[in-house]
Amino acid sequence: MSSRTPNISGLYAITPDCADTADLLRRVRMALEGGASVLQYRNKIAEPMLRLEQVTALRQLTREFGIPLIINDDVQLAAQIDADGVHLGATDGSLNAARAMLGKHKIIGISCYNQLLLARDAVQGGADYVAFGAFFSSRVKPEASVADVALLRQARAELPVSLVAIGGITAQNGLPLVQAGADALAVISALFDAEDIAASARDFSSLFNPYFSVTQD
Numbered sequence: 119m120s121s122r123t124p125n126i127s128g129l130y131a132i133t134p135d136c137a138d139t140a141d142l143l144r145r146v147r148m149a150l151e152g153g154a155s156v157l158q159y160r161n162k163i164a165e166p167m168l169r170l171e172q173v174t175a176l177r178q179l180t181r182e183f184g185i186p187l188i189i190n191d192d193v194q195l196a197a198q199i200d201a202d203g204v205h206l207g208a209t210d211g212s213l214n215a216a217r218a219m220l221g222k223h224k225i226i227g228i229s230c231y232n233q234l235l236l237a238r239d240a241v242q243g244g245a246d247y248v249a250f251g252a253f254f255s256s257r258v259k260p261e262a263s264v265a266d267v268a269l270l271r272q273a274r275a276e277l278p279v280s281l282v283a284i285g286g287i288t289a290q291n292g293l294p295l296v297q298a299g300a301d302a303l304a305v306i307s308a309l310f311d312a313e314d315i316a317a318s319a320r321d322f323s324s325l326f327n328p329y330f331s332v333t334q335d
Contacts, residue, residue: 126186126225126247126280128155129322130302134310135163139172143179145310150183152319154309156302158205160190173199186225193219203227203246213243227282232265234273241277248277249304252285253295257307267298274299289321296325 131154136142146157157180159173173189177199180187186202189195193216196204203225204216216226227247228240237248250265250273265285273281283295284304292303303322312318 125301126156126227126282127301128303128326129153129309129319130156130158130282130304131309131319132158132160132190132284132304132306133172133176134306135161136172137164137168139168139175142172143175145315146176146179148315149309149319150179150185152316153323154185154319155323156186156188158188158190158304159201160306169195170198173201177201188225188227196220196224205229205249213240213245217244231263232269234269234276237273237277241279245279247280247282247301248273249282249284251283251304253283254286254288254291256286267294270295270298270300289318289325292322293325 131149133142133146150157157176159176161169161172164172173195177187188203188205189201190205191207191210193204193211197219204220205227206213206216207229213226213228220226225246226244227249228245230236230240230248230250232250240248250269252263253265270281270283280301281299282302282304283300287295287303287305288308295303303325305322309315309318309322
């Protein structure tokens with residue numbers, strides 16, 4: 119892991135599509151109070167002005183809690199509001215271009231789906247973390263490629279960066295992913311659709327308690 123960036127670990131909260139900025143902030147605050155340690159802003163339905171409004175407000179909130187704010191897909195927006203980093207999918211531009219725009223101290227994460235080769239290339243190119251998934255059926259991306267626990271184990275044995283697991287993860291099915299080597303669990307629905315968001319965040323965060331750790335062979 120590069121020493122230039124914060125460690126990506128624990129509950130990695132990803133914002134739901136939400137047009138009501140006040141409600142979004144309320145829900146995110148509860149997640150952070152419950153122990154979310156990373157926040158990614160992702161809103162696929164908002165117009166540019168709303169995205170800027172929301173991410174500017176979230177920038178203040180994440181600074182209040184002292185956690186990284188990652189912007190999904192949009193390198194220019196990340197640079198504009200001085201976010202801590204950006205997360206890039208397969209069609210979101212190159213890692214090199216993002217690094218050139220954001221600078222060497224910002225976090226860049228790369229979606230690698232179920233492909234270890236993509237992750238190897240991303241790490242070689244300077245990614246700070248890589249994300250694999252979907253591990254379970256996801257309402258957000260029902261047609262996502264399927265990843266398995268064996269992939270996480272192999273990636274953990276090979277790669278010196280943080281590993282993020284995503285896709286249909288709940289507090290009930292997430293522990294085997296942590297045991298297999300996931301440093302962080304990325305969650306949208308099971309967190310932000312919960313009746314008690316803070317309690318849900320605490321349940322996820324408890325999976326990373328050393329008490330739950332299992333040494334892999």
